[in-house]
Amino acid sequence: KQEVTQIPAALSVPEGENLVLNCSFTDSAIYNLQWFRQDPGKGLTSLLLIQSSQREQTSGRLNASLDKSSGRSTLYIAASQPGDSATYLCAVETSGSRLTFGEGTQLTVNP
């Protein structure tokens, strides 16, 4: 059974700092890995999707990497802003388009 772990569970940083969120998964037979953002009381917004054949994806200040063999992904946020404060969720797709989610990292960026 696939298990996804995210570390740390919570992170608080000052504005402008670069930061890294970590995600690990137990079964390397994945189709893709997705990073989502969730704001309080709201749904999830897809940030980046890395296919299993890819090593990284970038969108603006966000960069996600994937090391499938070691079962790890990182989400790098450059020059963090207060508007980046949210919970960030990692999910891996295994068979049948089914996603397994981590519990998330709650990020607070302080002005």
Next chain:
Amino acid sequence: DADVTQTPRNRITKTGKRIMLECSQTKGHDRMYWYRQDPGLGLRLIYYSFDVKDINKGEISDGYSVSRQAQAKFSLSLESAIPNQTALYFCATSDPRDYETQYFGPGTRLLVL
């Protein structure tokens, strides 16, 4: 307008009552999903559907049922609600042509007393 909508957004019900949560989408996707989110447990898949005639159980389907009325509509029912079904429920859609990126609705917050 939102691509994936859920109704109601909030619901309070009593133990033993039957309730239905509805999801509609305008993305034209064939694949739809229902998840629940609980503090400390992340999101877990309840049911999913790859087209109108296809329904599959997810990780935690006991106590739930679904109906795919049309490509755009996927409903989740709790036949006899119990307090441990109190959670935040999300509907999502995906399309293989979009690498299965999942698009989520805003969620329904359900409280079972």
